[in-house]
Amino acid sequence: xWQIHWIIGLxxxxxxxxxxxxxxxxxxxxxxxxxxxxxxxxxxxxxxGQYPKLTxxxxxxxxxxxxxxxxxxxxxxxxxxxIKEVEDKVAIAEQASADANAKLEIEHNKKVALLTExxxxxxxxxxxxxxxxxxxxxxxxxxxKIHNDAAKNxxxxxxxxxx
Amino acid sequence: xxxxxxxxIILSTLMGCATPTAVPVAIKFPxxxxxxxKTCPDLNLVDPNTTKLSDVLSVVTDNYITYYECKSKVDDWxxxxxxxxxxxxxxxx
Numbered sequence: 573x574w575q576i577h578w579i580i581g582l583x584x585x586x587x588x589x590x591x592x593x594x595x596x597x598x599x600x601x602x603x604x605x606x607x608x609x610x611x612x613x614x615x616x617x618x619x620x621g622q623y624p625k626l627t628x629x630x631x632x633x634x635x636x637x638x639x640x641x642x643x644x645x646x647x648x649x650x651x652x653x654x655i656k657e658v659e660d661k662v663a664i665a666e667q668a669s670a671d672a673n674a675k676l677e678i679e680h681n682k683k684v685a686l687l688t689e690x691x692x693x694x695x696x697x698x699x700x701x702x703x704x705x706x707x708x709x710x711x712x713x714x715x716x717k718i719h720n721d722a723a724k725n726x727x728x729x730x731x732x733x734x735x
Numbered sequence: 736x737x738x739x740x741x742x743x744i745i746l747s748t749l750m751g752c753a754t755p756t757a758v759p760v761a762i763k764f765p766x767x768x769x770x771x772x773k774t775c776p777d778l779n780l781v782d783p784n785t786t787k788l789s790d791v792l793s794v795v796t797d798n799y800i801t802y803y804e805c806k807s808k809v810d811d812w813x814x815x816x817x818x819x820x821x822x823x824x825x826x827x828x
Contacts (some may be wrong), residue, residue: 658760669765677768683807694796716781723778
């Protein structure tokens with residue numbers, strides 16, 4: 573079915589509409605005309621007058637196919653409109669997403685800068701008070717051990733461990 | 736004949752209106768600020784042979800800073816998710 577739609581898609585829309593309506597009108601004329609082709613003087617009309625059943629079938633075929641194609645075309649137009657609407661929304665959303673990311677990055681960098689500033693500040697304070705801090709306290713070797721055990725990442729795999 | 740014609744017209748009209756249920760437009764997965772993709776570092780360890788409190792204090796303050804850096808990343812991830820979800824939901828509302 574998509575092949576038919578693909579071929580139809582190659583024809584300009586304005587031409588297509590004309591073809592559909594032409595088929596529809598021809599179908600109506602042929603169908604109702606086929607009823608008259610049985611009678612004089614209409615049966616004298618070349619071909620159609622000789623084959624009224626065939627004319628009727630042709631009329632029905634044109635009528636049905638043109639209604640189908642008109643319905644399909646108008647439905648396609650509705651969907652194209654919806655797609656355009658969503659595409660516009662997506663473009664706006666992508667821009668909003670990029671803007672939000674840029675804002676978040678600026679805020680994050682501000683926080684990192686503040687933390688770096690504080691790190692330097694505390695290093696300086698320790699350096700300034702180092703004599704006072706170390707004058708009255710000598711640590712037991714167990715202190716760094718307990719600290720380090722607690723600071724180690726419990727989820728980190730040990731060397732050589734696969735799981 | 737009339738009955739067949741009417742049936743065919745109705746059937747063909749209905750077939751012409753057969754449509755997909757979703758609009759075939761995909762939204763790109765939103766990008767993330769590169770800073771948020773870096774993993775948090777491990778905490779610093781104290782020199783096991785030290786007997787100075789200042790050494791321990793220095794490492795502990797460094798670790799506090801590391802914690803807050805990591806916290807800011809987690810907070811920003813939550814903020815990123817909330818914002819992007821709101822933006823995404825608006826598209827398909």
